[in-house]
Amino acid sequence: MTFTTKALLVLLTLSTAACTRPDRFGGGVNDGAANGAGAGAGVTAPTGAADPSSPQFFAQTIGDRVLFEVDSATLTAAGQATLDGQAGWLQTNSDYLAIVEGHADEQGTREYNLALGARRANTVREYLISKGVPSNRMRTISYGKERPIEVCSEESCYAKNRRAVTIISVGALS
């Protein structure tokens, strides 16, 4: 089984757990309107946000995202603190895989923003590796400016869209 195939399975798994990833594809509760949102309804992760080993806990309590400055892929101090928490969680919950999504705000050209998102996602991945998370449990993807979570054309929205989000997936490495 190739890594690509497994990654696809991971994605499929993710797409059945929309409520655990409010960020992905722009909200997860918007009628699945965006490309690739899939049929996300019905299946939820087995445990709730109160369970420290649940993906919900990861997303809500640990913090699933870090934000970046304009046209930058450098981690902020706050971002590093969040990732320290992510690394600890991933080491404790070693059954989970992670996909790190890189995103950009709309102030940039499409293809450059894809590359910028890849750079952001990789910065997070490298940081998590440096904190002990095995590299083979993570994969990166960039959405560039294709998947904003905030829609206004002001810095208050842009700041939230310039992000890297760590998506936790129930899956096992074989």
Next chain:
Amino acid sequence: MLKWVLSAVLAACLAAPAAAQDGPLRLTITDGVIEPLPFAVPGFQAETAGAEQLAADITRLVAQDLANTGLFREIPSSAFISQPASFGAPVAYADWRAINAQALIGGAVAVSGDQLVVKFRLYDVFAGTELGEGLQFAGTTQGWRRMAHKVADAAYSRITGEGGYFDSRVVFVSETGPKDARQKRLAIMDYDGANLQFLTDSAAIVLAPRFSPRGDRVLYTSYESGFPRINVLDVASVGKQQLTTAEGEMAFSPRFSRDGNQVIYSLANGGNTDLYRTDLASGAHTRLTSAPSIETAPSFSPDGSRIVFESDRSGTQQLYIMSANGGDAQRISFGEGRYGTPVWSPRGDLIAFTKQNAGRFHIGVMRTDGSEERLLTASFLDEGPTWSPNGRVLMFMRETQGAGGSSALYSVDISGRNLSAVPVQGAGSDPSWGPLQP
């Protein structure tokens, strides 16, 4: 400022009658000020019963193609002193001179079953002579728009001495839905927005399509595998397959070489994006750049020997030119702000780009050495120019601001004049203008 002259090709008329008053039919554009050339198109004659409607529609489309360039001005039929007696009958030049029609277009339409024949003649009114030979196009009635575009292309070409661009198509991304849940589908249409067809469904994000030089295939970035990958789509069959690229986490920003046999693209690995080339026949991959910076948005020169691309190796997005085989690159953009999405003109003389400066986006052009930069547009977000087949017009996307923002396609000519919205059904982005159709 750029100065250029569109002069008529009048090979046949150079030995023209001494009676010609004002010399050959000529279009002059200077310093962005233009005097549109007045033309008259009496209704094309219906040569068969039942051809009247098509004759009228074709006449209107020919006039619209020409007038929409901003280079020509149609004289309304209410000003006409006389009508041509029949197609090819002697022209009453005095009647057309009197209303200052410099060009006169005559045509006739015949229909038999679903077969359509369109005939066309162009006259230089002040020279008192026909400009070029009469032309005849045959096809089906469903293809009437293409035949009208071909007539307009012939008229445009004979008057300006340049290739036309009306009988061409545009592939683009059709968009629906709000900003945070947008659906994107690949679509194709005539250059004027007619005959819209979808090429993909909206199951996966699709981005930035590019026509092959012959217009038979389209490259684009698709997320259908779950990750960004490059697809090649055959326009006629709408069959698609993933391009086997060099190994990387993400492949995007694909463009065909001018012979259509190679693809250059960006590959991201470990957060670093570089340019690669893949030969479609052999499957051989060549890495073209090896820098820790972002290298993307490549475009070949018309002779295929060089590539213009964008890189942030200096710290911000700027434009560079290198050999088609990679190696050292020369930076060509030095103005304020960031420069991206360079596209080499099919004429080879200019590079169009997106510029971002002081919170605004612009479409601009510069010479291939970076000189004579001119910004043609300004808005909240203008992006991604694509050249008309004759290198005279740029199409691009314009996105509006705010929560309700959406994308539309616009065109502007390279003098910065004639900015206009392309009448696309629904929202659209990422246009790629294909070649003139055979």
